Amino acid sequence: MQITFWGVRGSYPVPGAATVRYGGQTSCVEVRTAAGECVIVDAGTGMRQLGNKLAREANGQPSQYHVLLSHVHWDHIQGLPFFSPAYIPGTRISVYALLTAADELNQVIGGITRHEFFPMPLEAVPAAFDFHQVEPGVDFVVGGFHITPIALNHPFGSVGYRIDADGSSVAYVADTAPFDKVLHKQHFLAGPEPLSADDQVALTAMRDALVARLRGVDTVIYDTHFLPDEYERFPHYGHSTPDQALVICQEAGVRRLVLYHHAPGHSDEQMDQVAATYLAKGAAIGIEVLTSFEGMSLPIGAG
Numbered sequence: 001m002q003i004t005f006w007g008v009r010g011s012y013p014v015p016g017a018a019t020v021r022y023g024g025q026t027s028c029v030e031v032r033t034a035a036g037e038c039v040i041v042d043a044g045t046g047m048r049q050l051g052n053k054l055a056r057e058a059n060g061q062p063s064q065y066h067v068l069l070s071h072v073h074w075d076h077i078q079g080l081p082f083f084s085p086a087y088i089p090g091t092r093i094s095v096y097a098l099l100t101a102a103d104e105l106n107q108v109i110g111g112i113t114r115h116e117f118f119p120m121p122l123e124a125v126p127a128a129f130d131f132h133q134v135e136p137g138v139d140f141v142v143g144g145f146h147i148t149p150i151a152l153n154h155p156f157g158s159v160g161y162r163i164d165a166d167g168s169s170v171a172y173v174a175d176t177a178p179f180d181k182v183l184h185k186q187h188f189l190a191g192p193e194p195l196s197a198d199d200q201v202a203l204t205a206m207r208d209a210l211v212a213r214l215r216g217v218d219t220v221i222y223d224t225h226f227l228p229d230e231y232e233r234f235p236h237y238g239h240s241t242p243d244q245a246l247v248i249c250q251e252a253g254v255r256r257l258v259l260y261h262h263a264p265g266h267s268d269e270q271m272d273q274v275a276a277t278y279l280a281k282g283a284a285i286g287i288e289v290l291t292s293f294e295g296m297s298l299p300i301g302a303g
């Protein structure tokens, strides 16, 4: 497999002089097998450039695309209306996400392309969309990919994905807070509240399941939005620090961690410091820590 990062920011896009090297587009990762099959993980603004590349490859011919969404916060869906293969007639786009029955995925995606917001409503887009609700722990298959959704701790819920193909595996763990303070169903404005015994049991089970699913994974992409002092100020935002990601990866025996979903306010210079600090911290415990940047491409698995 090969993974390519098309957007590595969290929250909102930050193009400009301060983010030239790491990039300013929001969450989007392409996962590709040696045979050329592809799944797209998250549809942030980075998806626009990926779409342009895929449309060139398609050369005007319709194809099928699979998009795994972690959740439907803006920074994970805003690129979808600008995905150029959607405008090639005959194209099919299958979207997978964790949603409650009351929050149908086609209503959410259709909602962002309502005529008040966007010139072309979803039903007028030439591509045909189909929507699939995923359930943590219930695996599914897309072509040559075996996919395991993993519940994460984020306001209103988020889901990570373990993706196995070509005899190796990669995991995408965004967005998530650590598993001690914040309830995944908790509203952002509610802030961290004391946990009941039941809540604590649920969070511990979520953490255990994440560690179990990451065992044997070659490379883990993890939401490391915050530095430790930032996390202390905003624990209820639903994001982690590189230190928290390292603890999870160490427990799971993961050999390579990729820092991802960078805070929009972190400049290239700050990201250089983060990269150097955690490269050293990871090396001390036998984990290779890479810091994602827009355009970064990594082989997954042996060699």
Ligand SMILES: [Zn+2]
Residues within 6 Å of the ligand: 010, 011, 027, 073, 075, 076, 175, 261
């Ligand atoms: Zn996000």
Ligand SMILES: [Zn+2]
Residues within 6 Å of the ligand: 071, 073, 154, 175, 238
């Ligand atoms: Zn989010």
